[in-house]
Amino acid sequence: MVEPKHIASKDNRRIKELKKLQLKKYRKKQGLFLIEGAHLVEEAIRHDQEVHTLIALEDYDYSPYVTEGMEVITVTPGVMKLLSSLETPPGIMAAVSYRKPQPDGRHVLLLDGIQDPGNLGTLLRTADAFGFDRVILSPDTVDPFSDKVLRSAQGSTFHIEITVADALQSVREFDGRVLGTSLDGAAFLEQMELPEGPVMVVLGNEGRGVSEEVLSNVDVKMKIDMPGGSESLNVAIAGGIIMHHFRA
Template sequence: MLTSVKNEKVKSWRKLKKKKERDSEGKFLIEGYHLIEEAMKSEWNIEEIIYQTGSDVEGGWKHFPLHEVTDNVMMAITETKNPQGVLAVIHKKEGSNANISRALLIDRVQDPGNVGTMIRTADAAGFDTVILGEGTADLYNDKVIRATQGSLFHMEIYQANLNDTMNELKQHGITVWSTGLSNADYYHDLAIPDKLAIIVGNEGEGVAAEIMAQADQNVKIPIYGKAESLNVSIAAAVLMYATAKKV
């Protein structure tokens, strides 16, 4: 049992709270039974599992190195106020845009809850890829991970320069729609392409002008009431479900 927050192993786990360390180590932390189960089902590389004294240890976990820790150590590692008492160290995966049918591109959305919610919604709507542009909340931020509810393990998700990515998407025959009011058409008046990428942008500024200029089509959502705009995650949900491929 690990009892001290000064233990070198504990220090290495705590470092993973910082993006710089996650990037350099190629690892991140997940917390809770559900997320660990989703990582296992999706066959992500689980390096080790950490459990608080008194927490239940699932049978399948015995395939991985297990570390029992005291309450004070768990509180030093966790990011939640009421932790479930179980965490895992996971290795990152490299995403790919090789087989995109439906993709969501996220430009400089900084709220982790919005980013995680959009990933979860993209998964539910049958999108296969999410690409996070520069300035967007880190995929492996604890709040993003929790908001995805495990959907980050089900899809191709990666971070990239969106200007470069859009050129690559077009070369693969993927039509790009950008949200925005300038020279935009209502989404429901448009034919839905066979392969489609949708870009949503920063909560206050929307999609950057230079990125929007590269899109094949600018789209907007009608506002029937007096609200000026929709929350970015809601707007993304409307567009993704409207353009989802029906199975």
């Protein structure tokens, strides 16, 4: 095991470097992101993510999480609070590089412009639950490696392949049935038969829905039958209903 380094100063250069990972541009530049709490650290290690740096409170037993060659830093509560995005910081966090799993790609979720981190995290977790092992995000979708998305996904980030790609191109190139959500000219989900081959479900932005350009290229437009008084559903709720219907 690499000898741990103790850091007590918030002005330490290494701490400043790690804190920059709270910003998307530095996450992208470094190819790293921060995860917080024992559960996410355990999930990252279990699913073969590359954990570069383990950061633990000075009195925290981090030994179960250490692997050969891993940088280990112990810090004071003040330094941990600086690095954490939580009101009550955990005892452990890590800087990680994302390694994509190898999915079979028969059940794909495409997200076109999702903006709310909680919605994205919930959709990733739901995709994982129902066997949608590949998720494609349009470039204008919120960063999947931001702290709020990671917490909401609860480790599912490491179970599925997440790719950022042009939505229209992804729809056109998909070798299977593409189903997009729409309120106009759409068939009810409950009346649709399950496709025999690969299927892609397309969900859109919380306000505008799936873009017209993308929607004009799907094979089938679908909507959820809602006999109650509500006119619409939260995109994460709608996504859960649809993915359960077409589950692997």
